[in-house]
Amino acid sequence: MELLDVSLVNWSRAQFTLTAMYHWIFVPLTLGLGIIQAIMETIYYRTGDEKWKHVTKFWMTLFGVNFAIGVATGIILEFQFGTNWSNYSWFVGDIFGAPLAIEGILAFFMEATFISIMFFGWNKVSKKFHLVSTWLTILGATLSAFWILVANAWMQHPVGMEFNPDTVRNEMVSFWEILSPFALNKFLHTVWSSWIVASLFVLGVSAWFLIKKRDIDFAKKSIKVAAIFGLTASILTALSGDGSAYNVAQHQPMKLAAMEGLYDGQNGAELVAFGVLSSDKKAYNDSVDPFAFKIAFPKALSLLAYRDINAFVPGVNDIIKGGYESKTGDKLSFTEKQARGKVALQALNDYKKALAEKDTVSAASHKATLMANYNYFGYGYLETPEETIPNVPSIFYSFHLMVILGMFFIALFSVFTFMSFKKNIILEKQNLFLWIALLSIPLGYVASQLGWIVAELGRQPWTIQDVLPLKASVSGLSVMSVKITLFLFLTLFTALLVAEVRILVKQIGKGPHEESK
Numbered sequence: 475m476e477l478l479d480v481s482l483v484n485w486s487r488a489q490f491t492l493t494a495m496y497h498w499i500f501v502p503l504t505l506g507l508g509i510i511q512a513i514m515e516t517i518y519y520r521t522g523d524e525k526w527k528h529v530t531k532f533w534m535t536l537f538g539v540n541f542a543i544g545v546a547t548g549i550i551l552e553f554q555f556g557t558n559w560s561n562y563s564w565f566v567g568d569i570f571g572a573p574l575a576i577e578g579i580l581a582f583f584m585e586a587t588f589i590s591i592m593f594f595g596w597n598k599v600s601k602k603f604h605l606v607s608t609w610l611t612i613l614g615a616t617l618s619a620f621w622i623l624v625a626n627a628w629m630q631h632p633v634g635m636e637f638n639p640d641t642v643r644n645e646m647v648s649f650w651e652i653l654s655p656f657a658l659n660k661f662l663h664t665v666w667s668s669w670i671v672a673s674l675f676v677l678g679v680s681a682w683f684l685i686k687k688r689d690i691d692f693a694k695k696s697i698k699v700a701a702i703f704g705l706t707a708s709i710l711t712a713l714s715g716d717g718s719a720y721n722v723a724q725h726q727p728m729k730l731a732a733m734e735g736l737y738d739g740q741n742g743a744e745l746v747a748f749g750v751l752s753s754d755k756k757a758y759n760d761s762v763d764p765f766a767f768k769i770a771f772p773k774a775l776s777l778l779a780y781r782d783i784n785a786f787v788p789g790v791n792d793i794i795k796g797g798y799e800s801k802t803g804d805k806l807s808f809t810e811k812q813a814r815g816k817v818a819l820q821a822l823n824d825y826k827k828a829l830a831e832k833d834t835v836s837a838a839s840h841k842a843t844l845m846a847n848y849n850y851f852g853y854g855y856l857e858t859p860e861e862t863i864p865n866v867p868s869i870f871y872s873f874h875l876m877v878i879l880g881m882f883f884i885a886l887f888s889v890f891t892f893m894s895f896k897k898n899i900i901l902e903k904q905n906l907f908l909w910i911a912l913l914s915i916p917l918g919y920v921a922s923q924l925g926w927i928v929a930e931l932g933r934q935p936w937t938i939q940d941v942l943p944l945k946a947s948v949s950g951l952s953v954m955s956v957k958i959t960l961f962l963f964l965t966l967f968t969a970l971l972v973a974e975v976r977i978l979v980k981q982i983g984k985g986p987h988e989e990s991k
Contacts, residue, residue, distance in 0.1 A: 482956065486558045486948045489960040493551045494930075495923060496967040500544030500974070502922050505619060505665055506672020506707070507537045508612030512605075513699055519605045529695050531596075532986040533676065534608075536978055538593060541615075543974050547967060558956065562937050562947035569635050569646045570625050577621035584614030619668075620661050627657035630929070631725045632938050637848050639825050639841055644941075656721045663714035666707050667925060670883055671918035673704025677890060678915035679982055681908040684901055692986045694901055698894040705887035712880060716778060722932075723779035726939060728793050728862060729932035732869035734775060735764050736789040739798060743787035745774035748874065751867050758790045758863055790866075794859045806850075808859040815854030818847040852941045861943075864934040868927065876924040879917055886914060 511533045518526035552574065555563050563570070591599060591607040599607070628634075634651030635644045646652070677700040683693035722730045731737070734746055737758060749768030756762070773783040780787070788805070792798045796807030806814075821844035828837035856862065889907060893899045901908075933939055937947040 480945065482951065482953050483945045483948050485953055485956040485960065486951075487944065489558060489956055489963065490551075490554055491930075492960060492967070493547065493554060493963055494926070496963075496971065497544065497547040497551050498922065498926060499919060499971065500540050500547060501619070502668035502671035502919070503540045503675055504537065504544050504615055505612075505668040506670070507533060507540065507675065508615055508672075509669060510672055510676055510699060510703055511537055512608045512612055513703065514695075515605050515608050517699075519601055525691065526695065528986050529692055532692070533696070534593070535981055538589075539974060539977050539981070541589070543970050546970065550963065558949050558951065559937070559947050560949040562942065564643065565942055565947075566632075566635070566644045566938060569628065569632075569644055569652065572646060572649065573621040573624040573628075573652070577618050581614050581618035581621060585611055585618065588614065616665060619665060623661045623664055624653060624657045626929075627654065627660040628652050629938050630660070630933055631656040631721070632941050637845070637851070639822055639844055640829075642822070656725065659714055659717040659721055663711060663718050664925075666710040666714055667922055669707035670704055670711060671922055673700045673707060673887065674883070674911075674915050674918035676700035677704060677887075678912045681911035682982070683985070685905065685908050685912065687902060689985050690902055694894070697890060697901065701887050701890035701894055705884065705891050708880065708884045708887055712884070715877075715880070719778050720781070723787070726933060727788050728790065729864065729869070729928075730779060731788065731790045731793065732864050732866045732932055733873040733928060735768075735866060735870045736775075736787065737764050737791055739786055739788040739792040741776070741786045742773040742784045743775040743779075744770035744772050745778065746770045746874070748878075749870070751870060758794065758860065764866075790863055794862065808853070808856075808862060811850045811853040812856060814847040814850040815852060815856070817854075818844050818851045819854040821847065849940070852936065852938070852943050852946070855943050855946045856935070861935050864932050869932045872924040872927040872931075876921050876928065879921040879924075883914075883918070883921075886911065 511530055514526055514530040514533065517523075518530055555570075588607040588610040591604065592611045595604050595607065631654060632644075633654055634646060634648035636647045637643075638645050676696055680693040680696040680700065683689045684697075719730070719733075722733070734743075735749060735751055736743065746765075747769045749770070750766045752762060752764055752766040754762045755764050775787055776785040777783045779785065786798065788798050793805065794808045796805045796810060798805055821840045825837055825840035825844060828834075828840055890911065893901055893904065893907070935943045935945070937944050
């Protein structure tokens with residue numbers, strides 16, 4: 475694979491980042507609001523109370539607007555693998571394409587089948603069949619997210635594959651290995667955190683109705699469901715976050731080091747609760763303390779990362795220098811990995827040349843050398859150890875702000891859950907808490923985006939962890955064409971976002987009574 479212009483790599487990354495971040499504005503609300511509306515319809519089905527039907531239909535309308543725009547941005551995102559990242563798609567398409575194909579064939583068609591019944595079947599099918607259709611619609615959306623997240627998790631932890639030097643492609647050898655605990659935990663953490671976004675949305679919008687002293691009963695019903703659901707989702711997200719940190723420690727130690735600003739490894743490593751990074755830290759191997767200020771819990775990082783309070787947690791320097799002891803054994807230095815990667819790349823070229831010359835003996839020898847060093851294939855493209863270090867401040871601050879917001883969400887949902895069940899507390903008179911709930915709506919989106927920044931920026935420079943770097947993944951496009959399409963997408967996605975916000979605001983302004991007519 476030929477390395478391409480660095481500016482092309484950066485512009486291609488910018489375009490994909492733009493598309494992914496816009497797409498993820500819509501997805502969490504779809505995943506969470508779908509469950510919330512299904513819960514509300516279930517209450518309606520069990521109680522027969524028409525007020526719950528009106529509540530369900532109001533939130534279902536907002537779900538539909540968001541769902542439609544999310545699908546549009548998602549289609550563009552998947553096309554970019556072929557247009558902007560064709561080397562990547564060629565190299566691992568046999569594996570990466572499998573979960574995406576299942577997502578398209580199974581989940582998308584499942585959504586398309588039942589969503590029409592959900593929206594237009596209220597007076598055309600039985601209450602039970604309509605309820606089943608509502609649950610199957612959101613199940614389809616969740617399955618869609620599952621297969622996409624399986625594909626993403628595989629990029630973070632590539633398993634179940636074997637490199638074929640004849641085609642220069644990785645081929646799947648175990649589909650079930652790809653459905654790894656890493657993938658399952660990523661799915662749960664992402665979906666549960668999406669439930670938080672939707673719960674904040676429902677809580678905040680309902681709080682607005684109470685502030686305006688209108689549709690009081692509707693708002694109280696919605697707040698009770700959103701608060702309980704949000705609290706549950708927040709606790710589950712925290713638990714799965716612990717699992718995510720453990721998986722990162724096992725398979726992406728450089729990402730963990732960046733998340734904690736850890737440059738020099740420690741036995742019994744501390745967990746930074748809050749910290750400010752030093753602006754004087756210019757190089758990974760200088761003697762400057764990485765922190766200007768920090769508050770930390772002793773030995774907590776070792777416990778979270780390896781389930782052992784005295785375990786050694788490698789820092790950036792240790793990962794680059796190698797030779798340290800960890801739960802996963804000895805580690806090679808960057809220099810050793812780079813040397814083995816270059817051997818693998820050269821062996822691949824020699825193997826192809828020997829095949830062309832019909833020299834089967836040499837071909838077999840070169841193939842054996844290639845496969846012996848293939849685990850470090852991607853390092854052959856890298857030139858300096860600095861390339862393996864992600865942007866530490868971006869990862870560190872994103873991770874810690876996400877955690878702080880997560881704790882705030884637990885507190886917020888706990889307060890509203892408590893108030894919802896206390897008959898002597900009149901919710902519509904709790905203006906301070908109502909305003910906090912309303913102003914917290916964007917915080918859910920911020921936390922969700924921060925999670926993706928940690929996950930994706932934290933594995934740089936890799937498209938596929940330790941296997942294929944970004945600069946070997948892009949298509950041979952002109953930089954100008956990528957720039958033009960980036961700004962076209964920026965304009966399109968911004969217009970879609972503005973349109974969605976305007977439609978949502980208009981529908982919210984109408985209120986549930988208008989919607990139920």
